[in-house]
Amino acid sequence: MIIGEKVKQLRRKTNLTQVEFARRAGIGLRFIRKLEQKKPTVRLDKVNQVLDFLGYHLEVIKNERK
Amino acid sequence: MIIGEKVKQLRRKTNLTQVEFARRAGIGLRFIRKLEQKKPTVRLDKVNQVLDFLGYHLEVIKNERK
DNA sequence: TGACATTATACTTTTAAGGGTATATAATAT
DNA sequence: ATATTATATACCCTTAAAAGTATAATGTCA
Numbered sequence A, B: 001m002i003i004g005e006k007v008k009q010l011r012r013k014t015n016l017t018q019v020e021f022a023r024r025a026g027i028g029l030r031f032i033r034k035l036e037q038k039k040p041t042v043r044l045d046k047v048n049q050v051l052d053f054l055g056y057h058l059e060v061i062k063n064e065r066k
Numbered sequence C: 001t002g003a004c005a006t007t008a009t010a011c012t013t014t015t016a017a018g019g020g021t022a023t024a025t026a027a028t029a030t
Numbered sequence D: 001a002t003a004t005t006a007t008a009t010a011c012c013c014t015t016a017a018a019a020g021t022a023t024a025a026t027g028t029c030a
Helices: A003-013 A018-025 A029-036 A044-054 B003-013 B018-025 B029-036 B044-054
Strands: A056-062 B056-062
Touching: A003 A029, A003 A044, A003 A056, A003 B056, A018 A029, A018 A044, A029 A044, A044 A056, A044 B044, A056 B003, B003 B029, B003 B044, B003 B056, B018 B029, B018 B044, B029 B044, B044 B056
Parallel strands: none
Antiparallel strands: A056 B056
């Protein structure tokens, strides 16, 4: 799944609005918006910051060979 | 594992130099260098481009609860 | 349907990522 | 040891990511 999509989903589970989420996660409101809208050119450190707040992280996974 | 570290490891397996790797993966030489040096503020789309070339991708994973 | 809450879009500034290339440093091999 | 190859660092420029905030659009629910 696209990261932004996943983040949106996870944030909603926390019952936090984008505004409150951004504030608590210590990132910009604009950023969380863009991220959830699947902007591809976001910075990795910011993504990590968001995921960390959610209790998640990124891993490098081998593709399924089809 | 840190993404840059993993990339470095995977690139070496391909027996490509940074120069050749960058050329073939269609990314800047500077980028692959910085990435492998674990620069945290790299752009996600570029990381994806590199991983894609290597046959890998990123996934959002729940943290181990300790 | 109308009031309220939430998210998306728009405007602007600052900062730094990404880029090529040249040079220095380090690693490898003969 | 020294020649060769690879990686790291430095210089400089262009572009756009990130940021806050204001406003428009959308969603929610009583």
